């Protein structure tokens with residue numbers, strides 16, 4: 001019996017892989033993943049069996065990874081950022097469980113994209129924060145709205161994942177208006193596209209000015225909305241932790 005390693009690749013190219021992820025990728029017999037991510041690690045995988053697919057074929061990728069491991073192969077199933085955050089780790093475990101096909105599965109943590117985005121913006125996550133995905137493909141929009149409202153009322157810094165896609169354009173506007181009903185218009189908002197990879201772009205605006213950047217936001221973007229104490233200084237977004245005397 002082989003094993004499936006679910007490898008968090010980090011948000012960008014090779015410099016953002018952890019050493020452990022690099023080791024696992026080098027040792028693997030087979031690589032399974034979304035085509036775009038498999039391409040990013042091509043320099044490490046030239047001699048390996050590759051199974052890659054486009055979006056929406058996640059279950060098929062899990063089935064393939066499990067089948068290869070049951071043939072005795074060491075499989076690295078790659079996932080962007082951290083595999084356990086809106087990634088492939090839970091799904092491969094569920095597929096193995098449902099199919100009754102036990103196989104050793106190990107999760108190799110990666111740097112999540114919101115952590116990289118926060119570092120690019122400054123230090124917006126120094127206090128409690130909530131992460132909310134705006135994708136309603138797998139979650140009802142009512143639930144997403146409820147979470148946005150609760151996080152906004154509780155004054156969490158709010159990280160918005162999957163903010164907008166070609167087809168899903170209205171959710172982000174609704175999300176920002178829910179948050180804006182509970183925050184000042186001058187609350188800082190950071191927008192980071194392609195964190196740590198080619199085409200990286202970051203901007204800091206405010207809740208009132210957010211609409212000016214709406215068209216630039218897509219599925220390669222993370223949005224971080226500050227809490228009531230977040231401020232900007234010299235192009236940095238900072239959420240104070242509460243230290244006295246600074």
Ligand SMILES: C[S@@+](CC[C@H](N)C(=O)[O-])C[C@H]1O[C@@H](n2cnc3c(N)ncnc32)[C@H](O)[C@@H]1O
Pocket residue numbers: 011012079080081082083084085086087111112113114117160161162163192193194195196197218219220221222
């Ligand atoms: C399916 S989720 C994957 C999250 C990933 N597992 C993580 O740990 O960050 C995809 C979403 O992550 C965000 N994302 C992933 N990589 C990114 C990057 N390099 N820059 C900005 N956002 C990114 C975008 O919001 C995108 O729509």
